[in-house]
Amino acid sequence: MKKTVFGLTVASLALLANTAFADTQLKLVEVITSPARTETLKEMVSAYEAANPGVTVEIVSLPWGQAYEKLATMVAGGDVPDVVEMPDKWQALYAGAGKLASLEDHIKAWEHGPTLTDKTMAMARLAGGTAYSVPYGFYLRAMFYNKKLLAEAGVAKPPKTMEEFHDALAKVSALDGKSGYCLRGSRGGHSGWLMNAAAMNGSADFFTADGKSTLNTPEAIKGYQELIDIYQEGLAPKDSVNWGFNEIVAGFYSGTCAFLDQDPDALIAVQERMDNADFAVIPMPTGPHGKAYPTIGFVGWSIFNTTEHESDAWKLVAHLSDPENNKVWARKVGVIPVHTGADKDPYFQTEQFAGWFETLNGADYVPLVLPHQLEGFGYFADTIAVETAQQALLGEITAKEMADQWADYMNEEYTKWKANQ
Incomplete structure (x- = not known):
């Protein structure tokens, strides 16, 4: 005779546990939307789902012109995403309101954390000295x-x-x-x-x-x-x-x-x-x-601290931010990559990119961080x-x-x- 726990068989409990695991769903909101970048994001997310059986990701694409208001409405109404594409000028607002998860421990334990450039970490910590995002690239003038x-x-x-x-x-x-x-x-x-x-x-x-x-x-x-x-x-x-x-x-x-x-x-x-x-x-x-x-701006991936799946959300951010995916994303959306060694990639070793890397590395050029706080x-x-x-x-x-x-x-x-x- 099978053991029961409050009327459920052990086998039933196992089935329920597996079902719960299979139903883990993350919501990712992108706010700088275009058909090409959304398609690239979908491809990256599909690779994440394949590597993480039982976790699915819903991508919500907001049109840039109304993204600020639409995201604010979602958050105010309780429809809070797990992961969000976070522009620099919004990061201070959401971090200041106590809505973003600190990523310090995650980055410290991440195998690719050490290759994030110093400027990348400085931008990640722009809101109050704590890393509330992993920047995915720089908009540098x-x-x-x-x-x-x-x-x-x-x-x-x-x-x-x-x-x-x-x-x-x-x-x-x-x-x-x-x-x-x-x-x-x-x-x-x-x-x-x-x-x-x-x-x-x-x-x-x-x-x-x-x-x-x-x-x-x-x-x-x-x-x-x-x-x-x-x-x-x-x-x-x-x-x-x-x-x-x-x-x-x-x-x-x-x-x-x-x-x-x-x-x-x-x-x-x-x-x-x-x-x-x-x-x-x-x-x-x-x-x-x-x-x-020259002005320097950035956009990155942040996690809302209301998520019930922070571990999975971080794995998604880490996947999107790893050196190879970051180079693909940087080429698609037009930003300077965030990992050391990106300037050695043949794609970026051209006259067309020289001005930006010279700016990042030259003593005569001091990036101007706008007061988004x-x-x-x-x-x-x-x-x-x-x-x-x-x-x-x-x-x-x-x-x-x-x-x-x-x-x-x-x-x-x-x-x-x-x-x-």
Whole structure:
């Protein structure tokens, strides 16, 4: 006679246990969605499922334009994913709200943890000093240039300084129907203004030791004025005051303008339409202090601490983040990989990637980490900076008036952030 436990046979209990194991399901939310990257993600997830029998992964793809609001609604409504694609500017918000799991112990025990670069771990710990994500790549600013246009304009070599850059823009803009610079005047253009301010300040610090914004120093104002002058002198297309990402990238690959400062994600569209022999990528021009401060951003994989399957969730993050998968993902989405040795891969040993790796490894280039720890920085970047920068470009306000508005807002946000520490 079979033993029973509260009316269930031992065999039945075993069957229930196996069924429970087989029903383990993870929800992964991607927030920077496109058909090609989603397909790549599905392939990687399928390999994870094959290696982890009994675990299935539901992929929820959110359109980038509404991703912030949709993810926030999911979390507020209790539909919290296990794993999420986490942009840098959201990480501080969710970590600060106590919603993300620390990945420190997982990374420490991971066989590939030691090959994560120092910058990768610094970014992982950006929110309060604890690793709340495994970054999957860097969006690092560098300068694309059109070799043919520079040659036609008589520019002997690509510029290394801001002064040489302005001179090159003027020479290209003298060509019939051509402009020097693909200026990003609309959403996302804040990076250009902040890089110029940092280069003139000679510092990557957004606040002084006593918590005052550096965005309206006399030096920073000179940096803003440089961009205003570029636009008002006709060294950028007139309609670039309204250009966003798609427009500036199209402006470059169409040959409308000779220079484009962008992250590696722009390389995908450019390489589809230009021969590699016709363009290259160099570090951002240095300022009067001999340094350039290119913005650096990242996206990674995070785990919500409400998950009931943290071990499986971590295995998924580790799988997506291992060196081989990371290289595949970096190529597909246009980021710089996060493991040491990636620059030795033949795929990345080209003129087109040289500017980014030189930036990461060069002493003259200090990556500018934007203050995403401030809850109101997203509103500043997407709304305040866009509106006021466009006013400045059009001559409706001065560089100083814009700078003072920015500094006042940032001072207020810093005070609120500091009070919560």
